[in-house]
Amino acid sequence: MVVALLVAHNVYLWGxxxxxxxxxIMALLPAQQRDPVLQQAFTHMVDAAQQRVIVLIGANDWQQAKAAANAYSAVIAKHADVLSLGSPITDQDQTQALTLAQQNHLSLLTATQKKALREQPASHWVETALQQLYSPFSGPKLGAWQDDPFGIFSGWVQARAQETPVRPRDGHLFVEYQGRPYVLLMMTLQHSAYSMATQQTVLPLLTQASSAAKQVNPLAEVISAGVVLHAGAASSQASSEMSTIGIGSLIGVILLMWLTFGSLRPIALIVFSIIVGCLGAFSLCWLIFGKVHLLTLVFGASLIGIAQDYGIYFLCSRVGADKSLNSLQLLRQLMPGLSLTLTAALIGYIGLVLTPFPGLRQMAIFSVIGLSFAWLTVVFCFPVLIQASTLKSSRFANWFGATRRHWPLCRVNRATFITLILFAVLVVTGLSRLQVNDDIRSLQTPPKKLLDDQIKLSKILDAPTPVQFYLVRGVTEEVVLQREEALTQRLDELIAKHIISGYQAMSNWTPSLRTQSANRALVEHGLLSEDGALNSLAKQLGEDASWVDAMRKRALAVPEKTLTPDNFLSTPAAEPLRHLWLGKLQSENGSTYASIVALRGIDSYANLPLLKQSAEHLDGVQWVDKVSEISSVLGHYRQYMGWVLFAAYVAIYLLLFTRYRFAAWRVVISPMLASLTVLALLGWLSQPLQLFHVLALMLILGLGVDYGIFLQEQGEDRHRAAKFAWLTVGLSAFSALLSFGLLALSGTPPLHAFGFTMLVGIAVVWLIAPCFGPDGLK
Known part of the structure; x- marks a missing residue:
């Protein structure tokens, strides 16, 4: 009935x-109890980036680039329900975009303009105004000359335009790089970038659009970037690995069972216990979490190497047991060992449950449930379906069981002493060379094409990074803007030193009211006062006092709206900047206002400490480096899991002591020595230690203890029991090596680290466990 319910539930979920x-991938990261405003800021930045797909289409000249881009856009436009394409840029859009700013033009000054107003004589501004009036090369003119005779607003707009190399051209967004024109296409996903359904729809669509562009111009260059591309590549790789690991392990188990028992029934029973374990794990995990991560399934596929241990133990014991003993009686004899193996394995997985990583907790619970269902299947079904007459011992089983006599027993003698000395020297030397690396970037290996496109697109667009920025807070909008201005003064110094190429800040577009008032006063005094540049300009042009009064009134006209973040964000010009303004948020101390200052062109990660220093001693300004923060968390929990591993050894030893008393050390010594071997080998191979190595060491403990228990459990016929206990260990170890060996070949760095550790550790446990058997050290 239980199995039928599990099958029905899985059919319902999938079908x-x-x-x-x-x-x-963020589901694998720690769920931290942290500043809610900071969390909202990061989520805001990530959400703004993850739903966006950016494409650059380049060609040898502008007309070719436009033609290729139009062909690309035509394909995308047919699927607006999946991927929406930005509207073409019109002249009206460009005119309306800066209307509010133009009404407040006296309040907007660049740092260079401020310095000139303070230091330059009136003649400098008269010369500037005459150049604006007569010279065809005086730069872009926004509106009539009378609206901005001294080029104050035009200069401010040009400064703002330097925040991005992108320019509107012929209804498109245009950027030039190394003499090559590109059309920029900005697209927005209508569904989550992490949805596999979205990925399976969008990625072929982008490929089709790229092919259409290249049909128009075979030499067209298409550069794409977006979270959905990386998520799709990771999903494809993980799905492929899940199939490879699961199917490869299953085939390996079937071959081993066939060689051992020469019958299909044991194979079917082993597969049955594994399937029930996987169905139960998936169903209950879905009910508990409401979703199951793909990497949980990849990790869960490796359970085949563990879940089959219980069935193998029962089957090998059935072959080696007295034929007069029925299977239920045999089960009663095996229950102490079976119970110990499950409990010891669960202790190892419980260590994963203790981590603050939601993804890892889900993997641990998936494993605990899966192993429990597989164990229950063996206990409830195998004694009914397998009898003494069902199985026969094969030549392979007899041969392998007899190989145990070739293993030396560990005794107090010179050979043991020399071996321990050599082992200690190798381990100590390896551990002294062991390094650690908790950098989150080492856990990701995107395809080279995606990485190259991302790097080139970042260079061309000089776009800000969403994972390193400044968070600015204050009790009012005005306080936030004033604090931004204090920060940007420091950032201007870093731009001069080429540490960053620029920054994006709301205060660049909507200065604080204090700054706007100061700017206006500076313009009125330097340009519009009785002895200002306007009177000198009138004399040069031969105009009278009435002209001067008319020009002054025109400049000092009261704008319809004051320039504030809220007013600015309602205009078309604010579209690319809306992610910078968080507005009013709820914090632990009540409501607060917050904004983000984003950085462009971070020259080197070595300069991050300088960027952090720029926020020091500035009230309400906080440097946020999500990469370093997550890396430090990984390091913290690597150490934390090391202590969990130590505690697991102690707990398992105490558990084993209740049955084996002072012989319990023989069970735990093998995984302990294997773990030391793995750590030393990492040092010798110059492979840095990571959290996932430590997690694998916990599973080495669980599996290694299983093998020790199998070898310790003896029946009345000690010789025959020892023979088939060794067969159990061999079958189990080879199955685990198949499973985790395939994980070691994974292209996903965390799974590779996990698999490599398990591959080496299980091999070492298998090799040395017989040396500490019940006939060992005396």
Missing amino acids: VQKIAPDTD
Whole structure:
């Protein structure tokens, strides 16, 4: 009945609901109790970036680039329900975009203009105004000359335009790089970038659009970037690995069972226990979490190497047991060992449950449930379906069981002493060379094409990074803008030193009211006063006092709206900047206002400490480096899990002591020595230690203890029991090596680290466990 319910539930989930595993890599990161405003700021930045797909289409000249871009856009436009394309840029859009700013033009000054107003004589501004009036090369003119005779607003707009190399041209967004023109296409996903359904729809669509562009111009260059591209590549790789690991392990188990028992029934029973374990794990995990991460399934596929241990133990014991003993009686004899193996394995997985990583907790619970269901299947079904007459011992089983006699027993003698000395020297030397690396970037290996496109697009667009920025807070909008201005003064110094290429800040577009008032006063005094540049300009042009009064009134006209963040954000010009303004948020101390200052062109990660220093001693300004923050968390929990591993050894030893008393050390010594071997080998190979190595060491403990228990459990016929206990260990170890060996070949760095550790550790445990058997050290 239970199995039928599990099958029905899985059929409903996959067939009726058509669920898709979660592929959000952020689900693997710690769920931290942290500043809610900071969390909202990061989520705001990430959300603004992850739904965007950016494409650059380049060609040898502008007309070719436009033609290729139009062909690309035509394909995308047919699927607006999946991917929406930005509207073409019109002349009216450009005119309306800066209307509010133009009405407040006296309040907007660049740092250079401020310095000139303070230091330059009136003649400087008269010369500037005459150049604006007569010279065809005086730069872009926004509106009539009378609206901005001294080029104050035009200069401010040009400064703002330097924040991006992108310019409107012929209804498109244009950027030039190394003499080559590109059309910029900005697209927005209508569904989550982490949805596999979205990825399966969008990625072929982008490929089709790229092909259409190249049909128009075979030499067209298409550069694409977006979270959905990376998520799709990771999903494809993980899905492929899940199939490879699961199917490869299953085939390996079937071959081993066939060689051992020469019958299909044991194979079917082993597969049955594994399937029930996987169905139970998936169903209950879905009910508990509401979703299951794809990497949980990849990790869960490796359970085949563990879940089959219980069935193998029962089957090998059935072959080696007295034929007069029925299977239920045999089960009663095996229950102490079976119970110990499950409990010891669960202790290892419980260590994963203790981590603050939601993804890892889900993997641990998936494993605990899967192993428990597989164990229950063996206990409830195997004694009924397998009897003494069902199985026969094969030549392979007899041969392998007899190989145990070739293993030396560990005794107190010179050979043991020399071996321990050599082992200690190798381990100590390896551990002294062991390095650690907790950098989150080392856990991702995107395809080279995606990485190259991302790097080139970042260079061309000089776009800000969403994972390193400044968070600015204050009790009012005015306080936030004033604090931004204090920060940007420091950032201007870093631009001069080429540490960054620029920044994006709301205060660049809507200065604080204090700054606007100061700017206006500076313009009125330097240009519009009785002895200002306007009177000198009138004399040069031969105009009278009435002209001067008319020009002054025109400049001092009261704008319809004051320039504030809220007013500015309602205009078309604010579209690319809306992600910078968080507005009013709820914090632990009540409501607060917050904004983001984003950085462009961070020259080197070595300069991050300088960027952090720029926020020091500035009230309400906080440097946010999500990469370093997550890396430090990984390092913290790597150390934390090391202590969990130590605690697991102690807990398992105490558990084993209740049955084996002072012989319990023989069970735990093998995984302990294997773990030391793995750590030393990492040092010798110059492979840095990561959190996932430590997590694998916990599973080495669980599996290694299983093997020790199998070898310790003896029946009345000690010789025959020892023979088939060794067969159990061999079958189990080879199955685990197949599973985790395939994980070691994974292209996903965390799974590779996990698999490599398990591959070496299990091999070492298998090699040395017989040396500490019950006939060992005396």
